[in-house]
Amino acid sequence: MxxxxxxxxxxxxxxxxxxxxxxxxxxxxxxxxxxxxxxxxxxxxxxxxxxxxxxxxxxxxxxxxxxxxxxxxxxxxxxxxxxxxxxxxxxxxxxxxxxxxxxxxxxxxxxxxxxxxxxxxxxxxxxxxxxxxxxxxIAPSDKQHLAVTLLATSQPPFIAAQPEAATAAGRSLSTLLPLVGAVRNLGPTSWQIADTAAGRIDAFWQYGRDDENLLGATLIAREAGALVSDAAGSTWKAGSPSFLAAPPALHQQLLTLIATPN
CATH class of the missing domain: 3.30.540.10 (Fructose-1,6-Bisphosphatase, subunit A, domain 1)
Incomplete structure:
Protein backbone atom coordinates (compact mmCIF):
# COMPACT_ATOMS: atom_id res chain seq x y z
CA MET A 1 0.00 0.00 0.00
CA ILE A 138 -3.40 24.23 1.46
CA ALA A 139 -0.61 26.78 1.02
CA PRO A 140 1.27 29.06 3.42
CA SER A 141 0.79 32.80 3.90
CA ASP A 142 1.90 35.24 1.20
CA LYS A 143 2.65 38.09 3.62
CA GLN A 144 5.84 40.07 3.00
CA HIS A 145 6.35 42.21 6.11
CA LEU A 146 6.87 40.97 9.65
CA ALA A 147 4.92 43.88 11.13
CA VAL A 148 1.63 42.38 9.93
CA THR A 149 2.36 38.76 10.82
CA LEU A 150 0.85 36.43 13.39
CA LEU A 151 3.56 34.12 14.67
CA ALA A 152 3.22 31.13 16.98
CA THR A 153 5.63 29.28 19.21
CA SER A 154 5.62 26.55 21.84
CA GLN A 155 8.02 24.33 23.73
CA PRO A 156 8.69 20.60 24.04
CA PRO A 157 7.17 18.68 26.94
CA PHE A 158 9.29 18.79 30.09
CA ILE A 159 11.49 21.58 28.77
CA ALA A 160 13.34 21.68 32.10
CA ALA A 161 15.37 18.79 30.71
CA GLN A 162 16.53 21.09 27.90
CA PRO A 163 17.58 24.31 29.70
CA GLU A 164 19.42 25.64 26.66
CA ALA A 165 16.14 25.52 24.73
CA ALA A 166 14.31 27.51 27.40
CA THR A 167 17.04 30.17 27.32
CA ALA A 168 16.95 30.40 23.52
CA ALA A 169 13.16 30.59 23.53
CA GLY A 170 13.20 33.56 25.87
CA ARG A 171 15.87 35.32 23.85
CA SER A 172 14.05 34.84 20.55
CA LEU A 173 10.73 35.99 21.98
CA SER A 174 12.34 39.19 23.25
CA THR A 175 13.79 39.77 19.79
CA LEU A 176 10.62 39.12 17.81
CA LEU A 177 7.90 40.70 19.95
CA PRO A 178 8.73 44.33 18.98
CA LEU A 179 8.96 43.47 15.27
CA VAL A 180 5.92 41.31 14.48
CA GLY A 181 2.18 41.84 14.68
CA ALA A 182 1.57 39.26 17.41
CA VAL A 183 2.97 36.07 18.93
CA ARG A 184 0.69 33.37 20.31
CA ASN A 185 0.79 29.80 21.60
CA LEU A 186 -2.43 28.33 20.26
CA GLY A 187 -2.24 24.78 21.52
CA PRO A 188 -0.68 21.63 20.07
CA THR A 189 2.64 22.21 18.31
CA SER A 190 1.65 19.96 15.41
CA TRP A 191 -1.63 21.78 14.77
CA GLN A 192 0.02 25.18 14.91
CA ILE A 193 2.55 24.10 12.28
CA ALA A 194 -0.28 22.73 10.12
CA ASP A 195 -2.07 26.06 10.49
CA THR A 196 1.18 27.71 9.37
CA ALA A 197 1.20 25.44 6.33
CA ALA A 198 -2.35 26.60 5.60
CA GLY A 199 -1.67 30.33 6.09
CA ARG A 200 -3.77 30.75 9.21
CA ILE A 201 -0.55 31.42 11.11
CA ASP A 202 2.29 33.15 9.28
CA ALA A 203 5.21 31.27 10.86
CA PHE A 204 6.05 28.95 13.74
CA TRP A 205 9.31 28.51 15.62
CA GLN A 206 10.43 26.49 18.61
CA TYR A 207 13.58 25.47 20.46
CA GLY A 208 14.28 22.01 21.78
CA ARG A 209 14.17 18.43 20.53
CA ASP A 210 10.55 17.44 19.96
CA ASP A 211 10.38 14.71 17.31
CA GLU A 212 6.97 13.37 18.29
CA ASN A 213 5.28 16.71 17.69
CA LEU A 214 7.40 17.86 14.75
CA LEU A 215 7.80 14.90 12.39
CA GLY A 216 4.29 14.77 10.96
CA ALA A 217 3.78 18.51 11.05
CA THR A 218 7.03 19.01 9.13
CA LEU A 219 5.70 16.81 6.33
CA ILE A 220 2.51 18.89 6.16
CA ALA A 221 4.47 22.15 6.07
CA ARG A 222 6.89 21.02 3.39
CA GLU A 223 4.20 19.48 1.20
CA ALA A 224 2.23 22.76 1.43
CA GLY A 225 5.23 24.79 0.26
CA ALA A 226 6.58 26.23 3.51
CA LEU A 227 10.30 26.24 4.22
CA VAL A 228 11.36 24.19 7.24
CA SER A 229 14.76 24.45 8.91
CA ASP A 230 16.37 24.64 12.30
CA ALA A 231 17.30 28.01 13.80
CA ALA A 232 20.76 27.79 12.24
CA GLY A 233 19.32 27.50 8.74
CA SER A 234 20.07 23.80 8.28
CA THR A 235 17.42 21.36 7.09
CA TRP A 236 15.29 20.21 10.02
CA LYS A 237 15.54 16.49 10.76
CA ALA A 238 14.68 14.21 13.64
CA GLY A 239 16.77 15.20 16.66
CA SER A 240 17.33 18.81 15.57
CA PRO A 241 17.55 21.24 18.52
CA SER A 242 15.31 23.94 17.01
CA PHE A 243 12.61 24.45 14.39
CA LEU A 244 11.31 27.13 12.04
CA ALA A 245 8.49 26.81 9.50
CA ALA A 246 7.65 29.85 7.39
CA PRO A 247 6.69 30.90 3.86
CA PRO A 248 9.64 31.61 1.55
CA ALA A 249 9.10 35.38 1.80
CA LEU A 250 9.38 35.34 5.61
CA HIS A 251 11.74 32.48 6.32
CA GLN A 252 15.03 34.31 5.80
CA GLN A 253 13.79 37.41 7.63
CA LEU A 254 12.93 35.32 10.67
CA LEU A 255 16.04 33.19 10.44
CA THR A 256 18.23 36.28 10.56
CA LEU A 257 16.54 37.33 13.82
CA ILE A 258 16.50 34.00 15.65
CA ALA A 259 19.58 32.31 14.13
CA THR A 260 21.65 30.20 16.51
CA PRO A 261 24.95 28.52 15.65
CA ASN A 262 25.01 24.79 14.98
Missing amino acids: TDAALLPAMQQAARTLGSWLAQLERPRPARTMSDFKDVFDAVDTPAAALLHQHLDPLLPGVPWAEDLSARPLPAGELWVVDVMDGAVQYLQGLPQWCISITLVQDREAVATVLHSPVLDESYTAARGHGAHRNGAP
Whole structure:
Protein backbone atom coordinates (compact mmCIF):
# COMPACT_ATOMS: atom_id res chain seq x y z
CA MET A 1 0.00 0.00 0.00
CA THR A 2 1.39 3.43 -0.95
CA ASP A 3 1.85 6.21 1.58
CA ALA A 4 -1.00 8.24 0.04
CA ALA A 5 -3.30 5.20 -0.03
CA LEU A 6 -2.92 4.86 3.74
CA LEU A 7 -4.35 8.31 4.45
CA PRO A 8 -8.10 7.49 4.30
CA ALA A 9 -7.73 4.66 6.82
CA MET A 10 -5.47 6.78 9.03
CA GLN A 11 -8.01 9.60 8.91
CA GLN A 12 -10.88 7.27 9.78
CA ALA A 13 -8.89 5.94 12.74
CA ALA A 14 -8.27 9.49 13.95
CA ARG A 15 -11.92 10.44 13.55
CA THR A 16 -13.09 7.36 15.47
CA LEU A 17 -10.74 8.11 18.34
CA GLY A 18 -11.64 11.80 18.23
CA SER A 19 -15.34 11.02 18.62
CA TRP A 20 -14.58 8.76 21.59
CA LEU A 21 -12.42 11.38 23.29
CA ALA A 22 -14.88 14.20 22.63
CA GLN A 23 -17.72 12.28 24.28
CA LEU A 24 -15.68 11.14 27.26
CA GLU A 25 -16.46 12.81 30.54
CA ARG A 26 -13.47 15.00 31.33
CA PRO A 27 -11.79 14.22 34.64
CA ARG A 28 -11.27 16.96 37.18
CA PRO A 29 -7.97 18.85 36.75
CA ALA A 30 -5.07 17.17 38.52
CA ARG A 31 -3.76 18.81 41.68
CA THR A 32 -0.33 17.11 41.83
CA MET A 33 2.07 15.58 39.31
CA SER A 34 1.26 12.05 40.44
CA ASP A 35 -2.42 12.90 40.18
CA PHE A 36 -1.85 14.19 36.64
CA LYS A 37 -0.17 10.93 35.64
CA ASP A 38 -3.11 8.91 36.95
CA VAL A 39 -5.64 11.12 35.16
CA PHE A 40 -3.61 11.06 31.94
CA ASP A 41 -3.13 7.29 31.97
CA ALA A 42 -6.83 6.72 32.57
CA VAL A 43 -7.54 8.34 29.21
CA ASP A 44 -4.36 7.57 27.28
CA THR A 45 -4.32 3.80 27.83
CA PRO A 46 -7.78 2.98 26.41
CA ALA A 47 -7.32 5.63 23.68
CA ALA A 48 -4.10 3.97 22.54
CA ALA A 49 -5.77 0.56 22.60
CA LEU A 50 -8.56 1.85 20.36
CA LEU A 51 -6.10 3.31 17.90
CA HIS A 52 -4.05 0.09 17.84
CA GLN A 53 -7.18 -1.73 16.64
CA HIS A 54 -7.29 0.52 13.58
CA LEU A 55 -3.61 1.02 12.77
CA ASP A 56 -2.06 -2.39 13.44
CA PRO A 57 -3.97 -4.19 10.62
CA LEU A 58 -2.88 -1.54 8.09
CA LEU A 59 0.81 -2.46 8.39
CA PRO A 60 1.14 -5.64 10.43
CA GLY A 61 4.28 -5.76 12.51
CA VAL A 62 5.10 -2.06 12.30
CA PRO A 63 5.86 -0.88 15.86
CA TRP A 64 4.87 2.32 17.63
CA ALA A 65 7.67 4.66 18.63
CA GLU A 66 7.95 5.14 22.37
CA ASP A 67 9.49 7.86 24.53
CA LEU A 68 11.12 9.86 21.72
CA SER A 69 12.33 12.43 24.23
CA ALA A 70 14.66 9.90 25.84
CA ARG A 71 16.25 8.18 22.83
CA PRO A 72 17.09 8.82 19.17
CA LEU A 73 14.49 7.91 16.57
CA PRO A 74 15.31 4.39 15.32
CA ALA A 75 15.71 3.48 11.67
CA GLY A 76 13.09 1.51 9.79
CA GLU A 77 9.32 1.89 9.62
CA LEU A 78 7.25 2.85 12.64
CA TRP A 79 4.20 4.74 13.79
CA VAL A 80 4.64 8.00 15.69
CA VAL A 81 1.31 8.56 17.40
CA ASP A 82 -0.10 11.00 19.93
CA VAL A 83 -3.62 10.06 20.95
CA MET A 84 -4.05 13.37 22.80
CA ASP A 85 -1.81 15.97 21.20
CA GLY A 86 -2.47 18.84 23.57
CA ALA A 87 -3.28 16.58 26.52
CA VAL A 88 -2.90 19.44 28.99
CA GLN A 89 -5.62 21.40 27.21
CA TYR A 90 -7.84 18.35 26.77
CA LEU A 91 -7.66 17.48 30.46
CA GLN A 92 -8.35 21.12 31.40
CA GLY A 93 -11.51 21.13 29.27
CA LEU A 94 -10.05 23.42 26.61
CA PRO A 95 -10.64 22.93 22.85
CA GLN A 96 -7.03 23.14 21.61
CA TRP A 97 -6.15 19.46 21.13
CA CYS A 98 -6.00 16.95 18.32
CA ILE A 99 -5.07 13.39 17.36
CA SER A 100 -1.74 12.95 15.57
CA ILE A 101 -0.84 9.87 13.49
CA THR A 102 2.37 9.71 11.45
CA LEU A 103 4.05 6.90 9.55
CA VAL A 104 7.84 7.27 9.60
CA GLN A 105 10.35 5.52 7.37
CA ASP A 106 14.05 5.82 8.20
CA ARG A 107 13.51 8.87 10.45
CA GLU A 108 11.37 10.80 7.93
CA ALA A 109 7.60 11.18 7.90
CA VAL A 110 5.93 9.75 4.80
CA ALA A 111 2.23 10.03 5.73
CA THR A 112 0.48 11.98 8.44
CA VAL A 113 -2.98 12.86 9.71
CA LEU A 114 -3.94 15.46 12.30
CA HIS A 115 -7.59 15.54 13.36
CA SER A 116 -9.38 18.06 15.55
CA PRO A 117 -12.78 16.77 16.71
CA VAL A 118 -13.67 20.20 18.10
CA LEU A 119 -13.14 21.92 14.72
CA ASP A 120 -14.18 18.87 12.67
CA GLU A 121 -11.05 19.39 10.60
CA SER A 122 -8.28 17.09 9.42
CA TYR A 123 -4.89 17.94 7.97
CA THR A 124 -3.37 15.22 5.80
CA ALA A 125 -0.14 14.84 3.84
CA ALA A 126 1.80 12.11 2.09
CA ARG A 127 5.29 12.46 0.70
CA GLY A 128 5.11 13.82 -2.84
CA HIS A 129 1.32 14.23 -2.79
CA GLY A 130 0.81 17.68 -1.27
CA ALA A 131 -0.97 18.71 1.91
CA HIS A 132 -4.69 19.15 2.47
CA ARG A 133 -7.26 20.28 5.03
CA ASN A 134 -10.55 18.42 4.75
CA GLY A 135 -9.55 17.39 1.23
CA ALA A 136 -8.69 20.86 -0.07
CA PRO A 137 -5.08 21.79 -0.92
CA ILE A 138 -3.40 24.23 1.46
CA ALA A 139 -0.61 26.78 1.02
CA PRO A 140 1.27 29.06 3.42
CA SER A 141 0.79 32.80 3.90
CA ASP A 142 1.90 35.24 1.20
CA LYS A 143 2.65 38.09 3.62
CA GLN A 144 5.84 40.07 3.00
CA HIS A 145 6.35 42.21 6.11
CA LEU A 146 6.87 40.97 9.65
CA ALA A 147 4.92 43.88 11.13
CA VAL A 148 1.63 42.38 9.93
CA THR A 149 2.36 38.76 10.82
CA LEU A 150 0.85 36.43 13.39
CA LEU A 151 3.56 34.12 14.67
CA ALA A 152 3.22 31.13 16.98
CA THR A 153 5.63 29.28 19.21
CA SER A 154 5.62 26.55 21.84
CA GLN A 155 8.02 24.33 23.73
CA PRO A 156 8.69 20.60 24.04
CA PRO A 157 7.17 18.68 26.94
CA PHE A 158 9.29 18.79 30.09
CA ILE A 159 11.49 21.58 28.77
CA ALA A 160 13.34 21.68 32.10
CA ALA A 161 15.37 18.79 30.71
CA GLN A 162 16.53 21.09 27.90
CA PRO A 163 17.58 24.31 29.70
CA GLU A 164 19.42 25.64 26.66
CA ALA A 165 16.14 25.52 24.73
CA ALA A 166 14.31 27.51 27.40
CA THR A 167 17.04 30.17 27.32
CA ALA A 168 16.95 30.40 23.52
CA ALA A 169 13.16 30.59 23.53
CA GLY A 170 13.20 33.56 25.87
CA ARG A 171 15.87 35.32 23.85
CA SER A 172 14.05 34.84 20.55
CA LEU A 173 10.73 35.99 21.98
CA SER A 174 12.34 39.19 23.25
CA THR A 175 13.79 39.77 19.79
CA LEU A 176 10.62 39.12 17.81
CA LEU A 177 7.90 40.70 19.95
CA PRO A 178 8.73 44.33 18.98
CA LEU A 179 8.96 43.47 15.27
CA VAL A 180 5.92 41.31 14.48
CA GLY A 181 2.18 41.84 14.68
CA ALA A 182 1.57 39.26 17.41
CA VAL A 183 2.97 36.07 18.93
CA ARG A 184 0.69 33.37 20.31
CA ASN A 185 0.79 29.80 21.60
CA LEU A 186 -2.43 28.33 20.26
CA GLY A 187 -2.24 24.78 21.52
CA PRO A 188 -0.68 21.63 20.07
CA THR A 189 2.64 22.21 18.31
CA SER A 190 1.65 19.96 15.41
CA TRP A 191 -1.63 21.78 14.77
CA GLN A 192 0.02 25.18 14.91
CA ILE A 193 2.55 24.10 12.28
CA ALA A 194 -0.28 22.73 10.12
CA ASP A 195 -2.07 26.06 10.49
CA THR A 196 1.18 27.71 9.37
CA ALA A 197 1.20 25.44 6.33
CA ALA A 198 -2.35 26.60 5.60
CA GLY A 199 -1.67 30.33 6.09
CA ARG A 200 -3.77 30.75 9.21
CA ILE A 201 -0.55 31.42 11.11
CA ASP A 202 2.29 33.15 9.28
CA ALA A 203 5.21 31.27 10.86
CA PHE A 204 6.05 28.95 13.74
CA TRP A 205 9.31 28.51 15.62
CA GLN A 206 10.43 26.49 18.61
CA TYR A 207 13.58 25.47 20.46
CA GLY A 208 14.28 22.01 21.78
CA ARG A 209 14.17 18.43 20.53
CA ASP A 210 10.55 17.44 19.96
CA ASP A 211 10.38 14.71 17.31
CA GLU A 212 6.97 13.37 18.29
CA ASN A 213 5.28 16.71 17.69
CA LEU A 214 7.40 17.86 14.75
CA LEU A 215 7.80 14.90 12.39
CA GLY A 216 4.29 14.77 10.96
CA ALA A 217 3.78 18.51 11.05
CA THR A 218 7.03 19.01 9.13
CA LEU A 219 5.70 16.81 6.33
CA ILE A 220 2.51 18.89 6.16
CA ALA A 221 4.47 22.15 6.07
CA ARG A 222 6.89 21.02 3.39
CA GLU A 223 4.20 19.48 1.20
CA ALA A 224 2.23 22.76 1.43
CA GLY A 225 5.23 24.79 0.26
CA ALA A 226 6.58 26.23 3.51
CA LEU A 227 10.30 26.24 4.22
CA VAL A 228 11.36 24.19 7.24
CA SER A 229 14.76 24.45 8.91
CA ASP A 230 16.37 24.64 12.30
CA ALA A 231 17.30 28.01 13.80
CA ALA A 232 20.76 27.79 12.24
CA GLY A 233 19.32 27.50 8.74
CA SER A 234 20.07 23.80 8.28
CA THR A 235 17.42 21.36 7.09
CA TRP A 236 15.29 20.21 10.02
CA LYS A 237 15.54 16.49 10.76
CA ALA A 238 14.68 14.21 13.64
CA GLY A 239 16.77 15.20 16.66
CA SER A 240 17.33 18.81 15.57
CA PRO A 241 17.55 21.24 18.52
CA SER A 242 15.31 23.94 17.01
CA PHE A 243 12.61 24.45 14.39
CA LEU A 244 11.31 27.13 12.04
CA ALA A 245 8.49 26.81 9.50
CA ALA A 246 7.65 29.85 7.39
CA PRO A 247 6.69 30.90 3.86
CA PRO A 248 9.64 31.61 1.55
CA ALA A 249 9.10 35.38 1.80
CA LEU A 250 9.38 35.34 5.61
CA HIS A 251 11.74 32.48 6.32
CA GLN A 252 15.03 34.31 5.80
CA GLN A 253 13.79 37.41 7.63
CA LEU A 254 12.93 35.32 10.67
CA LEU A 255 16.04 33.19 10.44
CA THR A 256 18.23 36.28 10.56
CA LEU A 257 16.54 37.33 13.82
CA ILE A 258 16.50 34.00 15.65
CA ALA A 259 19.58 32.31 14.13
CA THR A 260 21.65 30.20 16.51
CA PRO A 261 24.95 28.52 15.65
CA ASN A 262 25.01 24.79 14.98
